[in-house]
Amino acid sequence: MESASTNLEPLFAFLARSLSTLEFAFNKLPGSAVIQRYVKSSHQNDPGRTLLELILVIFAIRTLLQSRTRADRTGKNFIQFSEKEVDELVDEWTPEPLGQPLSAVEQAELAAVPIIAGPNGPKPKLVNTGKTATNLASFNFTGLAGNEHIKQRAVETLRKYGLGSCGPPGFYGTLDVHIDLERDIADFLGTEATILYSQGFSTISSVIPAFCKRGDIIVADRGVNFAIHKGIQISRSTVRWFDHNDLKSLEDVLEGVEKERRKRRGPLTRRFIITEGIFEKDGAMVDLPKLIEIKYKHKYRLILDESFSFGTVGRTGRGLTELYNVPAEKVDLLVGSTATGLCAGGGFCAGSQTVVDHQRINGPSFVFSASMPALLSVSASEGINMLRSTPSILSTLQENVRAARAILDRVDCITIPSHPASPIIHMYIRSPSASSLHPSSAAPSKPSNPTSPVPRDAATWDWDIETEERLLQEVVEEALAQGVIITKAKRLRGQEAVEPRPSIRLAMTSALSRKDTEKAINVVKSALVKVLSKRR
Amino acid sequence: MPNSSPSPSPMAINVVAPAPSMFKKRSSQSAAPMASAASYLSALSQADARARNTRAPTATPALSLSSSVTSSSEDTVLHDSDFDNSDGLSLPARPPTSEQVFTTVHTEFGHCANEEYRLVSQHTAGEPLPAHVEQDPPYYILLSTYISYLILIVIGHIRDFLGKRFSPKFYTHLVPRNGYAPLNSDFDSFYTRRLKTRMDECFSQPVTGVAGRTILLLDRISPDYNHTQILTGTRTRALNISSYNYLGFAQARGGCADAVEESIRRYGVSTCGNRLEGGSSDLHTVTEALVAEFVGMEDALISSMGFATNSAYIPALVGKGCLVISDELNHASIRFGTRLSGANVRMFKHNDMRSLENLLREVISQGQPKTHRPWKKILLIVEGLYSMEGTLVNLPVILELKKKYKFYLFVDEAHSIGALGPHGRGVADYFGVNPRSIDILMGTFTKSFGAAGGYIAGNKALIDRLRIRGHLGPYAEAMTPPVLTQVLASMASIMGIATPSPADSTALVPASHPAPASPSSLPPWLTLPPLLSSGTEGRSRLRRLAFNSRYLHHGLAKLGFITYGHPASPIVPLLLFNPGKMNMFHRMMKDRQTPIIVVVVAYPATPLVTSRVRFCVSAAHTKEDVDCVLRACDEVGDVLDLKHGIPKRERWDIERIVSSAVELATS
Structure with a gap:
C-alpha cells in the first residue's frame, strides 16, 4: 500500500503539473475568461445542465466520427437475427436465374437477324441466305460505306x-x-x-x-x-x-x-x-x-x-x-x-x-x-x-426517298407516320377499325397528363403487339426471299417507357439508283400486300 | 512455359556502315557504340522485310504483302523532319546484333532481347492475397495537404467574391441572365474553375501518332493561366508511361496493323447500323467466338464502346427487386449502369472480404428494405484490377463466398484482361481458377488489345438474352471492321494459333481452357506473321509486361515512395498527397532530357488527400525505359519530398536498384 502510493507520487505530481500548465494555457487564450465565467455560472445555477451539455458534446463527437457508409442497423426496419438464424436464412435463400433462356419466339428473332458477309453496302451478301440482296435495312444514308x-x-x-x-x-x-x-x-x-x-x-x-x-x-x-x-x-x-x-x-x-x-x-x-x-x-x-x-x-x-x-x-x-x-x-x-x-x-x-x-x-x-x-x-x-x-449525295438520297414514298403512300394496308423527307420510313399495319382516320385526329380532346410519358390515346390503342410483330416478320422474310433486306424496328419490349407500335423500318440510301430503289420498294410493297391481305 | 527467345533470323543482318548523317544532331547520350540512326533504321526495315518474306509461302494475299513491304520501308521515325535522338527515345541503347531481329519500331514497341527481363504473371496457389493497405504519410504531409486545399478554396472564394463585383463579365455564364438559369452554377463548378484550372496543363494534352512506348506531344502554352491553350506547332517525343497499352499492341506497323489494313480494304470502315437491324457482319460472329474462347466462356457479345458495355448491359441483367453489391471503388460506368437498372445498391469497403461477408449476411437475412421479401437475385460487381489503386480483386475468397451465399458474380476486367495471368486471360488465369465459376466476365479492348470497345461473356443462354434484350443491340452502332480485326489479330497473337497438322495436335492442343486458338477461328484472309501466329511474341509480351510491372513497383518501393496496389499490376500508383506537387511532378517529368509523361489524378477520382500519379507499364517498355522512369522519380522525389514509404536506412540507392532489377522483380 505504502509502496504503491510512493510509486504513484511522480504520476500525481505530473498530473498536477500538467493540469496547471493547461489551466495557464487556457487562461492565456483570448476569451477564456468568458467561457470560464459561463461554465461557472451555469454550473452554479443548474448542475444538471453541465452534465447535459457534456453528454451533448460527446454525442456530437460520436456522430462526427461515425462512418457514413456503415449499414443502418438501428433503423426501424432492421430485424435482429442471431448468427444461426442468419445462416439458416442464407441456406434458405434461392435466387432467380440470372437470365431466363430465350423463348422460342425470341430465338427465332435472333436467328432471323441479318448478318452481312463481307463489306456492307447497297447490295451486300447475306450469311443467312448466302445470296446478294438489296439493302434497305442498314444505315448507309449517304452511301459512304465502302468508299x-x-x-x-x-x-x-x-x-x-x-x-x-x-x-x-x-x-x-x-x-x-x-x-x-x-x-x-x-x-x-x-x-x-x-x-x-x-x-x-x-x-x-x-x-x-x-x-x-x-x-x-x-x-x-x-x-x-x-x-x-x-x-x-x-x-x-x-x-x-x-x-x-x-x-x-x-x-x-x-x-x-x-x-x-x-x-x-x-x-x-x-x-x-x-x-x-x-x-x-x-x-x-x-x-x-x-x-x-x-x-x-x-x-x-x-x-x-x-x-x-x-x-x-x-x-x-x-x-x-x-x-x-x-x-x-x-x-x-x-x-x-x-x-x-x-x-x-x-x-x-x-x-x-x-x-x-x-x-x-x-x-x-x-x-x-x-x-x-x-x-x-x-x-x-x-x-x-x-x-x-458532292451535293448530289443528298439530292439522290432525297430523290430515292420521294420515289419510295410515291409507291408506299399508295399501299393501303399500312400507315406511314414518317415525314415525307425522312430517310427512315416506318410502316405500321393499318388498324382495321380506325382505318380512315388520321392517328392524331382520332385522339380525344382532353389534354394529356404531362407527368407521364404514356400518350393520352394509349387506352384506345387497339393493336396487338405480338400479332403485329409476327405479321411484320413475315413481311420481312417475304421481302428477303425476293432479294430485299428490310427489318422490323427492333424494340426492347418491357424496358421502353412506352411500348412503341411494331413497325417495319426502311433506311433509304443514296448508294442505290432511283430505279433500283423503286424496284426494291415494289418488292416490299408486294410482300406487304401478300402477307397483310392474307390476314383479312 | 516454353522459352521464348526470339527465333534466330533466317538471314543475318549486316549493319551497314554509318551513312553521312541526314540529321541535325547525333545521338550523344548513349554510352554503347551506336550505329547512326539511318543505318540502324535501314537494318531494321531490312529485317522487317525479311521477316515478312518468310511468310510469303503461307498464302498471303499479294495485295497485303506488297503494301506492307512498301509501307515498312517508310518508317514513322523517318518522317520526322526534326529527327533527334538527344532524348534517347528513338533508338535503343544498344543496336541489335546480327542474330537479333526486331520486327517492331522502337518508338512504338521497345527492343529488348534480354531474356532475363521476363517473368510469368501468376498467383502462387494457397498464398493469401496481400490486403489493400493504405499507407499513411507523416502527419505534416497530411496537414499541409489539408492546408493547401484550404488555401486554394479560400483564395478561390475570395476571387469569386471580388471578381463578381469588379469584373462581372467573366461571370456572366455563372449567373442567371435574361431569364435563363446558368448552365452550371458557380458553386457546382467551383472545383473545376478554381482548383482544376490551376493544373490544366496536366490534363487533355493533345498528342499525335501511336500511343506506344513513346508518344508525340503537341506542345502547347497558355498565355492566360490555363483558360485557353494554344498549340505552338512544335512536337516533343516523350516516354509514354500513361497509356493503357499494356501489351504494346498500339502499333502502326506489324502483323496486327497489316491485318487491319487488309480488313479496311475488304470491309470498309463501317458496318452501317446496329447489331440487330442490319449492322451485323460475319466478322462480328468470328470475333465473338474468339473472345469467348479467349476468356474461356461459352459465348461472348461485343459492343462498340467499353463504357457502354457496363452502362447498357447491367440494366439488362438486374432490375427492380434485385440487389447489386458493388465495391466502393468501382468504375463510373458500373455506377451509371446500376443506376439505370433500378436495382438497389449496397457498397462494401474496397476489396475488404470481411466487409463483404458482413454485408452479404445482412442483406440476405434482411431481404428487401421495408418489405423484407427475399431479393430476386444478388449481383456482386467487382473489378479485376482497379484502375486507380492497382489492387487485384481477391477472387479466391469471393468464389468461396459465392458458394455459400449464392450471389451472381460480375467481374469487370477492363484493365486485367490481357494484362494478367500466365496466358493473359485476366484475373481468373492469374489465380488459376476456372473462368466458368464466374457468371459474367466483362472487359474492354481499349487497353491490352490496342483497339476499342468492350465485351461481355457468360453462358450461351445469358448472352443470347443480352443480344436481344441489351440496350445496345437495337440502338447502338456495331463495332467497326478495323476495330474487330485489331481485336482478332492481337488476341490470336496472344493465344497463338494451333498448327493444324494432326501429328503434334495432341501435344499442342490441351483440352483445358487456356489453349491456343484453332486455325479455323480466324477468317481465311487474315494471316499473321509466324512470330505472332506461333504465340512466341504474345508470350514474350506477357512476360515482359509482368517483369516491367514488378520491377517498377518494387523499384519505387525500394526508392522509398508510397505506392498502392499489387506488384503484379501494370498500374502503379505513386502517392503525392499535396495538390501542388501534382503539377510540379508532371512538369518535372516532362521537362527532363528524356521527357516522360505521366498521369496525375486527384479528387474527385481519388479521395481528397490521396492525390497520386499513376504509371501504366507496358510490354513495349524496355528495362532501360523503366530504369529511366525510376531515375526520374528518384530525382523528382527528392526535390518534392515524396519518399515517405520506408525509413531512410532501408532505402536502396538508384544504381543498386537498376543493377539488381531481376532480383527486385522476382522478390
Missing part, C-alpha cells in the same frame, strides 16, 4: 496512328485528328464548338446528365428515343412530357410548368426542351423554326437529337438546321451521330464553347471512356468533306 477514298485515308491514318487511342481524352487520348474532326463538324454546322464521343448511342445519354441535374426541368417529347429516355432517367431532373411532335401541346406544358413555378415561388432552375430532329421511333420531323420560337419565348434551352437527320436532310446534309434554314447556333445543344450520318463511328454534341467545355469535365461517357480510334475520326472528317463537295 474507296475514305478507305485509303483510313489506311493512311492507321499507318500513322495505329488503331486504338489507348486512353481517355483527359489522359493523352486527345489526338490531333479528334481536334480536327471537332473543328470540321463545328464549321460544317456553323456552331462555335463541338465535342466528340466514342459512341453515338452513349452521346445523348451522357449529354443530358451533364447539364440536367436534380431540380432542373426537362420538357420532352413523348416519342423520343430510348437513349434519351435513359439520359433523362439518370439525370434525376423533373420531367414533363408533351404530345409527340405536337408543338401546341408543348406550349401548354411550358405554360403549366411556369404556372407551377410561380405558385411555388421556386428559384429559377435550368430548363430544357428535349426532342429529336427526325424521330428514331417513327420518322416524324419536328418543326424546327416553330420550336426555336417557342424556346426563345419561354426561355428554355433546346437539346435536339439529330442522330437521324444529320447527314440525311438539308442540301448538303447539315441536318434540320440546313433544311429549315435556321442557324445552328440557335440550337443550344445539337447532338448527332457520325456513325449513322457519316458511316464512321461515334457521336458529337455541337454548341457554344461553354457548352462544350462543360462536357469535357462533366460528360460521363466522355470523361470515363477511351477516345475514338483515329481512323474513324479521319473517316468522319472525310465524310464531311464529301458531303460538302
Whole structure:
C-alpha cells in the first residue's frame, strides 16, 4: 500500500503539473475568461445542465466520427437475427436465374437477324441466305460505306496512328485528328464548338446528365428515343412530357410548368426542351423554326437529337438546321451521330464553347471512356468533306426517298407516320377499325397528363403487339426471299417507357439508283400486300 | 512455359556502315557504340522485310504483302523532319546484333532481347492475397495537404467574391441572365474553375501518332493561366508511361496493323447500323467466338464502346427487386449502369472480404428494405484490377463466398484482361481458377488489345438474352471492321494459333481452357506473321509486361515512395498527397532530357488527400525505359519530398536498384 502510493507520487505530481500548465494555457487564450465565467455560472445555477451539455458534446463527437457508409442497423426496419438464424436464412435463400433462356419466339428473332458477309453496302451478301440482296435495312444514308477514298485515308491514318487511342481524352487520348474532326463538324454546322464521343448511342445519354441535374426541368417529347429516355432517367431532373411532335401541346406544358413555378415561388432552375430532329421511333420531323420560337419565348434551352437527320436532310446534309434554314447556333445543344450520318463511328454534341467545355469535365461517357480510334475520326472528317463537295449525295438520297414514298403512300394496308423527307420510313399495319382516320385526329380532346410519358390515346390503342410483330416478320422474310433486306424496328419490349407500335423500318440510301430503289420498294410493297391481305 | 527467345533470323543482318548523317544532331547520350540512326533504321526495315518474306509461302494475299513491304520501308521515325535522338527515345541503347531481329519500331514497341527481363504473371496457389493497405504519410504531409486545399478554396472564394463585383463579365455564364438559369452554377463548378484550372496543363494534352512506348506531344502554352491553350506547332517525343497499352499492341506497323489494313480494304470502315437491324457482319460472329474462347466462356457479345458495355448491359441483367453489391471503388460506368437498372445498391469497403461477408449476411437475412421479401437475385460487381489503386480483386475468397451465399458474380476486367495471368486471360488465369465459376466476365479492348470497345461473356443462354434484350443491340452502332480485326489479330497473337497438322495436335492442343486458338477461328484472309501466329511474341509480351510491372513497383518501393496496389499490376500508383506537387511532378517529368509523361489524378477520382500519379507499364517498355522512369522519380522525389514509404536506412540507392532489377522483380 505504502509502496504503491510512493510509486504513484511522480504520476500525481505530473498530473498536477500538467493540469496547471493547461489551466495557464487556457487562461492565456483570448476569451477564456468568458467561457470560464459561463461554465461557472451555469454550473452554479443548474448542475444538471453541465452534465447535459457534456453528454451533448460527446454525442456530437460520436456522430462526427461515425462512418457514413456503415449499414443502418438501428433503423426501424432492421430485424435482429442471431448468427444461426442468419445462416439458416442464407441456406434458405434461392435466387432467380440470372437470365431466363430465350423463348422460342425470341430465338427465332435472333436467328432471323441479318448478318452481312463481307463489306456492307447497297447490295451486300447475306450469311443467312448466302445470296446478294438489296439493302434497305442498314444505315448507309449517304452511301459512304465502302468508299474507296475514305478507305485509303483510313489506311493512311492507321499507318500513322495505329488503331486504338489507348486512353481517355483527359489522359493523352486527345489526338490531333479528334481536334480536327471537332473543328470540321463545328464549321460544317456553323456552331462555335463541338465535342466528340466514342459512341453515338452513349452521346445523348451522357449529354443530358451533364447539364440536367436534380431540380432542373426537362420538357420532352413523348416519342423520343430510348437513349434519351435513359439520359433523362439518370439525370434525376423533373420531367414533363408533351404530345409527340405536337408543338401546341408543348406550349401548354411550358405554360403549366411556369404556372407551377410561380405558385411555388421556386428559384429559377435550368430548363430544357428535349426532342429529336427526325424521330428514331417513327420518322416524324419536328418543326424546327416553330420550336426555336417557342424556346426563345419561354426561355428554355433546346437539346435536339439529330442522330437521324444529320447527314440525311438539308442540301448538303447539315441536318434540320440546313433544311429549315435556321442557324445552328440557335440550337443550344445539337447532338448527332457520325456513325449513322457519316458511316464512321461515334457521336458529337455541337454548341457554344461553354457548352462544350462543360462536357469535357462533366460528360460521363466522355470523361470515363477511351477516345475514338483515329481512323474513324479521319473517316468522319472525310465524310464531311464529301458531303460538302458532292451535293448530289443528298439530292439522290432525297430523290430515292420521294420515289419510295410515291409507291408506299399508295399501299393501303399500312400507315406511314414518317415525314415525307425522312430517310427512315416506318410502316405500321393499318388498324382495321380506325382505318380512315388520321392517328392524331382520332385522339380525344382532353389534354394529356404531362407527368407521364404514356400518350393520352394509349387506352384506345387497339393493336396487338405480338400479332403485329409476327405479321411484320413475315413481311420481312417475304421481302428477303425476293432479294430485299428490310427489318422490323427492333424494340426492347418491357424496358421502353412506352411500348412503341411494331413497325417495319426502311433506311433509304443514296448508294442505290432511283430505279433500283423503286424496284426494291415494289418488292416490299408486294410482300406487304401478300402477307397483310392474307390476314383479312 | 516454353522459352521464348526470339527465333534466330533466317538471314543475318549486316549493319551497314554509318551513312553521312541526314540529321541535325547525333545521338550523344548513349554510352554503347551506336550505329547512326539511318543505318540502324535501314537494318531494321531490312529485317522487317525479311521477316515478312518468310511468310510469303503461307498464302498471303499479294495485295497485303506488297503494301506492307512498301509501307515498312517508310518508317514513322523517318518522317520526322526534326529527327533527334538527344532524348534517347528513338533508338535503343544498344543496336541489335546480327542474330537479333526486331520486327517492331522502337518508338512504338521497345527492343529488348534480354531474356532475363521476363517473368510469368501468376498467383502462387494457397498464398493469401496481400490486403489493400493504405499507407499513411507523416502527419505534416497530411496537414499541409489539408492546408493547401484550404488555401486554394479560400483564395478561390475570395476571387469569386471580388471578381463578381469588379469584373462581372467573366461571370456572366455563372449567373442567371435574361431569364435563363446558368448552365452550371458557380458553386457546382467551383472545383473545376478554381482548383482544376490551376493544373490544366496536366490534363487533355493533345498528342499525335501511336500511343506506344513513346508518344508525340503537341506542345502547347497558355498565355492566360490555363483558360485557353494554344498549340505552338512544335512536337516533343516523350516516354509514354500513361497509356493503357499494356501489351504494346498500339502499333502502326506489324502483323496486327497489316491485318487491319487488309480488313479496311475488304470491309470498309463501317458496318452501317446496329447489331440487330442490319449492322451485323460475319466478322462480328468470328470475333465473338474468339473472345469467348479467349476468356474461356461459352459465348461472348461485343459492343462498340467499353463504357457502354457496363452502362447498357447491367440494366439488362438486374432490375427492380434485385440487389447489386458493388465495391466502393468501382468504375463510373458500373455506377451509371446500376443506376439505370433500378436495382438497389449496397457498397462494401474496397476489396475488404470481411466487409463483404458482413454485408452479404445482412442483406440476405434482411431481404428487401421495408418489405423484407427475399431479393430476386444478388449481383456482386467487382473489378479485376482497379484502375486507380492497382489492387487485384481477391477472387479466391469471393468464389468461396459465392458458394455459400449464392450471389451472381460480375467481374469487370477492363484493365486485367490481357494484362494478367500466365496466358493473359485476366484475373481468373492469374489465380488459376476456372473462368466458368464466374457468371459474367466483362472487359474492354481499349487497353491490352490496342483497339476499342468492350465485351461481355457468360453462358450461351445469358448472352443470347443480352443480344436481344441489351440496350445496345437495337440502338447502338456495331463495332467497326478495323476495330474487330485489331481485336482478332492481337488476341490470336496472344493465344497463338494451333498448327493444324494432326501429328503434334495432341501435344499442342490441351483440352483445358487456356489453349491456343484453332486455325479455323480466324477468317481465311487474315494471316499473321509466324512470330505472332506461333504465340512466341504474345508470350514474350506477357512476360515482359509482368517483369516491367514488378520491377517498377518494387523499384519505387525500394526508392522509398508510397505506392498502392499489387506488384503484379501494370498500374502503379505513386502517392503525392499535396495538390501542388501534382503539377510540379508532371512538369518535372516532362521537362527532363528524356521527357516522360505521366498521369496525375486527384479528387474527385481519388479521395481528397490521396492525390497520386499513376504509371501504366507496358510490354513495349524496355528495362532501360523503366530504369529511366525510376531515375526520374528518384530525382523528382527528392526535390518534392515524396519518399515517405520506408525509413531512410532501408532505402536502396538508384544504381543498386537498376543493377539488381531481376532480383527486385522476382522478390
